[in-house]
Amino acid sequence: MVRTLAGLVGIGFVLALACALWTSVAGVITSPPDHLIGDSKYHLAPKPLHLASDGVFGKFDRRQVQRGFQVFTEVCSACHSLKEVSFRDLQEIGYNEAEVKAIAKNWKIEQPSINPDTGEAATRPNLPSDHFPSPFANEVAARAANNNALPPDLSLMAKAREGGAPYIYSILTGYQQPSAALKKDFPDFTVPQGLNFNPYFPTMNIAMAQQLKTEGQVEYTDGTRPTVDQMAQDVSAFLVWAAEPKLEARHQYGFMAIIFLIIASGLAYGAYREVWADVKH
Amino acid sequence: MSFPWAKHYAPKNPFMRWMDEKLPLPRLVYNAVGAGYPVPRNLNYFWNFGVLAGVALTIQIVTGIVLAMHYAANAGVAFDSVEHIMRDVNGGWFLRYAHATGASMFFIVVYIHIFRGLFYGSYKAPREMVWLLGVVIFLLMMATAFMGYVLPWGQMSFWGAQVITGFFSAIPGVGETIRIWLLGGYAPDDAALNRFFSLHYLLPFVIAAVIVLHIWALHIPGSSNPTGVDVKGEQDTVPFHPYYTAKDGFGVGIFLLIFASILFFAPNALGHPDNYIPANPLQTPAEIVPEWYFWPFYAILRSFTFNFLFIPAKLWGVLAMFGSILLLFFLPWLDASPVRSGNYRPKFRVAFWILVVDVLVLGYCGGSPAHPGYVITAQIAAIYYFAHFLIILPWISRSERTKPLPNSITEAVLAKHGGTSPAQSALA
Numbered sequence: 001m002v003r004t005l006a007g008l009v010g011i012g013f014v015l016a017l018a019c020a021l022w023t024s025v026a027g028v029i030t031s032p033p034d035h036l037i038g039d040s041k042y043h044l045a046p047k048p049l050h051l052a053s054d055g056v057f058g059k060f061d062r063r064q065v066q067r068g069f070q071v072f073t074e075v076c077s078a079c080h081s082l083k084e085v086s087f088r089d090l091q092e093i094g095y096n097e098a099e100v101k102a103i104a105k106n107w108k109i110e111q112p113s114i115n116p117d118t119g120e121a122a123t124r125p126n127l128p129s130d131h132f133p134s135p136f137a138n139e140v141a142a143r144a145a146n147n148n149a150l151p152p153d154l155s156l157m158a159k160a161r162e163g164g165a166p167y168i169y170s171i172l173t174g175y176q177q178p179s180a181a182l183k184k185d186f187p188d189f190t191v192p193q194g195l196n197f198n199p200y201f202p203t204m205n206i207a208m209a210q211q212l213k214t215e216g217q218v219e220y221t222d223g224t225r226p227t228v229d230q231m232a233q234d235v236s237a238f239l240v241w242a243a244e245p246k247l248e249a250r251h252q253y254g255f256m257a258i259i260f261l262i263i264a265s266g267l268a269y270g271a272y273r274e275v276w277a278d279v280k281h
Numbered sequence: 282m283s284f285p286w287a288k289h290y291a292p293k294n295p296f297m298r299w300m301d302e303k304l305p306l307p308r309l310v311y312n313a314v315g316a317g318y319p320v321p322r323n324l325n326y327f328w329n330f331g332v333l334a335g336v337a338l339t340i341q342i343v344t345g346i347v348l349a350m351h352y353a354a355n356a357g358v359a360f361d362s363v364e365h366i367m368r369d370v371n372g373g374w375f376l377r378y379a380h381a382t383g384a385s386m387f388f389i390v391v392y393i394h395i396f397r398g399l400f401y402g403s404y405k406a407p408r409e410m411v412w413l414l415g416v417v418i419f420l421l422m423m424a425t426a427f428m429g430y431v432l433p434w435g436q437m438s439f440w441g442a443q444v445i446t447g448f449f450s451a452i453p454g455v456g457e458t459i460r461i462w463l464l465g466g467y468a469p470d471d472a473a474l475n476r477f478f479s480l481h482y483l484l485p486f487v488i489a490a491v492i493v494l495h496i497w498a499l500h501i502p503g504s505s506n507p508t509g510v511d512v513k514g515e516q517d518t519v520p521f522h523p524y525y526t527a528k529d530g531f532g533v534g535i536f537l538l539i540f541a542s543i544l545f546f547a548p549n550a551l552g553h554p555d556n557y558i559p560a561n562p563l564q565t566p567a568e569i570v571p572e573w574y575f576w577p578f579y580a581i582l583r584s585f586t587f588n589f590l591f592i593p594a595k596l597w598g599v600l601a602m603f604g605s606i607l608l609l610f611f612l613p614w615l616d617a618s619p620v621r622s623g624n625y626r627p628k629f630r631v632a633f634w635i636l637v638v639d640v641l642v643l644g645y646c647g648g649s650p651a652h653p654g655y656v657i658t659a660q661i662a663a664i665y666y667f668a669h670f671l672i673i674l675p676w677i678s679r680s681e682r683t684k685p686l687p688n689s690i691t692e693a694v695l696a697k698h699g700g701t702s703p704a705q706s707a708l709a
Contacts, residue, residue, distance in 0.1 A: 002614040003675050010671025013604065014664050016589035016597050021660040023587050028653045056546050084364045152558075155364070159549060160557035202567070243557075246367070246374040253375070254545025261541055265534030268527070275527040279519060280694050281322045 042182045044174070044199045046166035051237050057255075059248050060241055062094040067220055068238025069093065071231050074218050075211050076154065077108070079146060081134035084155035085242050088128040092245055100128050109133045147194045149207035158236070158243040165236040170200040172232040175210040284503065286515040288316045313500060319518035320525055321506035323694050327401075328504070328525075329532035330394040335492065336533055337387035340540075342485050344380040345429075352432065354478035356471040359434035360559045378548040384426055385551045386540050388574035391419065399612075400633055402509055402621030407502045409613040414495040416609045418488055423575070423606075425484040428477040430572060431469070435556030440569045442469040442477075451596040468562060508693045509621025510686055517690040568650050576647030577640050578602050580659040581666065583651055601663070608670050615670060618678035620686065628681040632673055639665045 052061035069090070072082070087104040091097065110123035111130050126133065134153075136142035142150050152160075161167050175198050178189060191197045195205035212228045212235075220226050241247070290311040292298050301308055311317045351370050353362040366373035395415070398404055404412035427445060431438045446469065449460035465472025503512060512518055519525075543550065551573055555566045571579055585598035608615075623630045639662050646659035687693040 002611055003617075006608070006611055006615055006671045006675065009604070009608075010667050013597075013601050013667040014672075016585055016587065016592075016601075017660050017664045017667070019589050020585055020587040020594070021657060021664070024653060024657050024660060028657070084361070084368065086368075089368070156557040160554050162554050164554075250374060250378075250545055250548075254541060257541045257545060258538065261534060261538045265531060265538060268531040268534045272527040272531045275523050279322060279524070280698050281324075281519075 040204070042179065042199055043202065043204055044170070046163040046170040046200060047173070049166040049169045049233060049236060051165060051233075051240060053237070053240050053244075053247055056251065058251060060093065061237065063222055063224075064234050064237045065093045065241045066095070067222065067224060067231075068234035068236070068241075070220065071212075071218050071235040072154070072238055075231075076235065077132075077135065079135060079142075079151040081136075081151075081153045082132040082155050082242060083134060083153055084131065085245075086129060086131050087126060089245055093241060097128075104128050104130065107133070109135050147207065149194075151208070154239055154242065156243045158240045160243075165240045167200065168239055169232050169236040171198060171206065172212050172235070173229060174198050174200040284319045284512065284515075284518065286518075287312075287319050288520055290315075290317055313496065314526070315522045316520040318500065318503075318521040319512070319515075320504050320521050321512060321517055321690050322519045322524075323506050323508065323690055324504065324525070324528075325507055326528075326532065327393070327397040327507075329529055330390050330397060332529045333390045333532060333536050334387065334394055336536065337383060337390055338485065338488060338492070340383045341380060341387060342489075344376050344383060345482070345485065348376050348380055349482060352478075354432065354475050356434060356474050356560075359432065359474060363433045375544075378544050380429075381552065382540060382544045382548060384429065385543070385572070385574065386536070387422065388426070390536070391422065392574075395419070396637065399636075400623040400630075401505060401507060402616070402618075402623070403505050404613045405616070405618075405621050406613065408499065408505065410498040411495060412613060413610060414491055414498055416606070418491050418495060419609075420606060421484055421488045421491065425481060425488065426572065426574065428481040428484075430556075431474065431477050432481065433556060434474060434560045436558040436560055436564075436566050437553050437556040437569070437571075439469055439560035439562065440566055441571050442473060444569055445571075446473070448599045448602075451593070451599040453596070505621065506690055507622060507624060508687055508690060509625070510688075510690055510693070513689045514691075570648055573644070573648060576645070577643035578605060578647070580643040580647035581605050581663045583647070583656065584660045584663040586656070601667070605666060608667075612670065612674075615675050616678045617675065618681070618683065620683040625684040625686055626677075626681060627684065628677045629674075632669060632677060635665065636669050639669070 052059055052064065072080075087100055087107070090100050090103060095103065104126040107126045111126050111133050113122050113124040114120070115122040134142075136145065139150060157168060158165050163170070175196060178191075178197055179199075183189065192205055195207055196209050197204060198206045212231050215225075215227050217228075218226050218231055224230060244250075290301070290308045292301055292307070297307060300306070348366065351362065351366045351373065353359060363377065366377050368374075370376070398412065398415070427441070431442045446460055446464055449463060450456040452459060461467060464470075465476060506512075553570065553572075570576070579602075582598040582602040585594045585601055587597075588594050589597060618626060618629070620626055623633055642662045643659060643666065646655045646662065649655040687696065
């Protein structure tokens with residue numbers, strides 16, 4: 001009885017699938033699928049970017065991350081929030097307590113607060129324990145200031161996009177004119193109003209205008225030449241730290257854990273062979 | 282299993298004697314996983330995976346309980362509370378990554394455990410109940426994992442919840458009402474998140490209880506073995522302790538090595554970047570995909586695109602997706618062959634390996650966008666999946682000619698070692 005019912009159910013599913021398969025194949029034959037945006041041959045894969053934090057033994061290059069923080073402060077923080085990161089976390093990338101207090105106090109955007117006398121909404125200078133405040137009061141204000149686009153929070157950007165840090169680096173340095181081949185295939189193509197062409201972005205038209213434009217936009221204190229490429233690499237390295245501040249600890253503990261487990265497994269294997277030595281199996 | 286030659290628990294220590302009289306828990310452990318449980322001597326490494334599943338569950342429970350001390354299940358703060366765990370809680374990054382990686386490891390281990398059961402006929406009489414309880418455990422795991430993935434309240438959490446709870450609206454008539462009742466609202470929101478957290482905390486303990494039944498049901502007939510031949514005498518078995526405790530110890534070491542490699546060096550490899558974006562009900566991701574362990578079922582769900590027999594394709598998809606797991610309940614009665622192990626069933630072996638490839642293909646399609654190429658491949662693979670269990674297996678099991686079985690486990694072991702004469706029957 002089970003077999004008959006099962007067979008009928010099986011035939012039911014198989015027939016439903018066969019009909020679906022038939023219509024799919026017929027659909028493909030009659031109207032071949034268009035290239036979808038992500039698959040477009042004009043959408044480019046991220047450029048390679050090699051950071052000190054890459055790989056199994058990766059560590060942060062603290063000088064580079066500090067340079068990246070400087071780029072973030074002077075270029076990106078005008079529009080982008082970093083709300084998961086606290087000022088005190090900057091001690092992990094090499095700033096001392098006094099420097100962190102100064103960075104927090106001098107941060108252009110103040111922390112929302114209450115006027116202690118009148119109870120009205122006010123702001124106060126940042127403390128190291130505060131998270132980075134958002135440049136805009138709310139989403140509406142952010143969109144109003146950016147042509148209805150919402151600049152995303154950057155705390156997790158290096159983990160929140162396919163391609164990670166290389167993707168961020170490619171976007172920042174990828175602004176260009178549409179290629180000749182693209183113009184030949186799509187002669188009517190114009191960049192939509194308010195957007196900017198960037199072949200590294202999934203839809204190839206990004207709301208953010210090019211921000212890293214000229215060499216020397218940011219003056220590095222450690223003497224590194226602030227080319228557009230260098231600034232893009234540095235801010236990408238900073239964003240990797242912002243997204244994964246525990247990366248170094250993770251790699252260190254991981255190394256110890258693997259060594260321990262290799263030794264322990266080796267001993268466990270030895271014990272297993274010892275226990276089973278006289279027993280055929 | 283009370284084989285007559287099983288060792289008996291005989292405590293010598295006066296305190297242990299007292300315990301044995303008042304609450305015989307040590308005796309229970311001795312008879313379940315100690316020297317008092319005889320096990321076939323010829324088990325291969327595929328028999329390690331049951332214990333590994335138990336280890337994975339324990340890791341999930343321990344890391345999960347500590348995570349729950351720091352997590353906030355409220356839609357406005359859930360995402361930030363997870364970042365708080367990752368950045369501010371001491372060792373929080375380790376707990377979070379351990380719990381996320383642990384879920385994947387749990388499913389890897391359980392899938393291998395299930396495929397072991399499929400190949401060696403572990404679901405056949407007298408172990409049908411073990412198999413049925415196992416399918417129940419698998420369903421509970423899937424529910425737990427789904428709800429757990431919603432908790433960080435990222436884009437994939439929210440939209441995955443939207444898709445999965447949408448299944449209930451496929452039920453004709455009352456579907457939409459049921460969906461709203463389950464969610465506590467019209468869409469996944471605070472109400473859904475809170476109840477998912479509550480149930481996510483509860484279900485692992487239900488799983489633990491069903492595992493107790495699963496092992497108890499197994500210990501009635503005792504473990505099967507790669508030949509599928511029953512235990513005939515003392516020479517066929519060894520006591521679980523120390524033989525399989527030692528082997529399982531080594532297995533756990535290798536399991537933890539793989540676990541640690543992923544946790545410490547590629548913790549986000551098995552996840553989706555979109556879940557690091559806070560949930561936004563007004564912005565649908567480019568592609569909505571569940572975690573990798575649901576991909577084969579997701580592929581089956583998306584394969585049904587035709588309103589066959591005037592039943593909507595969406596309902597077909599939901600029924601088939603659940604059906605693909607529920608049919609496992611009937612496997613002991615679909616596969617009628619008296620021969621258990623695939624080692625002695627040539628036609629069955631071919632079908633089995635095709636099934637393995639088929640499930641991998643379904644998995645690959647399930648994780649891919651629903652472009653025509655992937656959809657067509659998934660449809661063909663889904664046809665094979667249902668045909669395998671519901672048409673091919675019943676037919677093969679009744680018509681195939683099996684290879685001759687060894688007379689006993691001992692005979693099989695000796696044959697492997699080259700000795701067949703009775704004089705060489707010393708197994709030690």
